[in-house]
């Protein structure tokens with residue numbers, strides 16, 4: 001019998017840990033598929049906004065995953081206050097010639113290209129896949145509800161006027177929880193901002209995909225998946241494959257030895273609030289002070305990943321803080337560390353999140369509701385205190401609190417006009433999450449969904465079957481060609 005030739009898949013991860021980590025996990029699962037010799041992969045990343053986590057993730061890939069990096073593209077012509085999405089989309093668009101060169105050279109090589117898989121923020125790259133005749137599958141690193149909203153943007157734009165926050169009625173997408181205009185995607189909130197027309201292009205370009213690989217699962221979004229299938233069966237959208245949850249496994253070695261895990265070892269079960277706002281989430285000076293005072297007043301144990309405050313941009317940390325030699329912990333209110341000694345610990349900048357969430361001592365997660373963080377908490381059975389900041393996070397918070405029952409939220413009436421949650425409310429909602437009845441109910445829901453996540457990838461589970469279906473198509477393409 002002729003030696004079986006592996007099919008080659010090219011994956012492209014947008015800047016940011018929230019993209020690189022799940023795309024790397026997808027690459028790992030593709031090459032591990034079947035007998036482990038059916039696929040090889042190239043994982044491509046961008047130099048712009050790269051970070052230490054970026055490099056350690058790439059270094060941990062198995063040998064059948066090669067890596068490639070697009071060179072830095074200049075962005076200095078963008079205004080200083082350009083949206084994070086504008087910066088990422090511009091990086092993607094300016095790198096298209098590099099992508100064309102890379103795919104062409106792989107197509108001419110013996111490996112060929114069986115499929116091209118960019119993530120959510122790179123739909124423009126599908127134009128190149130179409131041009132070169134390579135099947136393009138978009139990897140959606142957020143939930144299907146938020147993604148449905150993204151696909152719906154061109155129509156929302158055509159059928160409404162004025163700012164979305166002024167819409168009299170909530171937006172009702174099939175199978176999704178109704179969304180108030182103010183909760184829609186952050187980059188839609190100002191029609192005169194240069195990011196707005198980019199969001200319309202963004203929505204349209206996704207339709208160039210042959211299919212969507214979505215990091216979600218049936219137990220999490222059953223109704224949305226059913227409604228989406230009805231629409232895609234009519235040919236309006238490409239099909240969605242719910243293959244999640246993809247969560248990286250707990251690491252041994254260095255992460256496992258992290259001092260914060262040893263501190264957690266000494267705390268009672270489900271007693272600690274873990275506070276972390278993803279890779280980019282940033283609080284204002286005022287909010288940092290109120291959160292600190294509220295944590296202190298709550299009397300609950302906490303583990304807080306502290307970032308430098310910014311009064312201008314709630315996604316400031318996304319762009320890296322490497323150049324800053326200060327310690328962000330020094331920006332906390334005076335005396336806070338001493339007064340909370342023994343009750344809480346603060347870690348600067350970055351923590352081993354998956355290991356923390358899976359520690360038995362963690363009982364709640366104050367989170368910006370980024371989708372990877374949400375899946376990580378769900379597979380660990382940890383309920384949340386939703387603290388959305390930018391991108392699609394407000395929509396996620398609505399879904400997690402109103403539909404999934406996984407999250408508590410600060411009461412709306414308590415929030416100051418500038419959006420700051422005052423310390424009294426922080427203290428009350430933290431106490432409720434860790435020690436109250438509503439927290440216990442959310443914890444119960446989280447444990448139920450954890451079971452759903454386990455079943456999703458059990459032999460014959462729905463996510464595993466969806467994954468086999470999509471990679472199965474790539475094998476066929478390779479054999480036919």
Ligand code: UDP
Nearest residue numbers: 017018278279280350351353370371372373
């Ligand atoms: N993360 C981490 N340690 C940190 C902050 C973030 O390991 O201190 C990881 C987290 O586990 C998740 C990713 O970074 O996998 C963040 O992705 P998410 O979608 O939650 O948010 P984003 O950063 O994209 O807003």
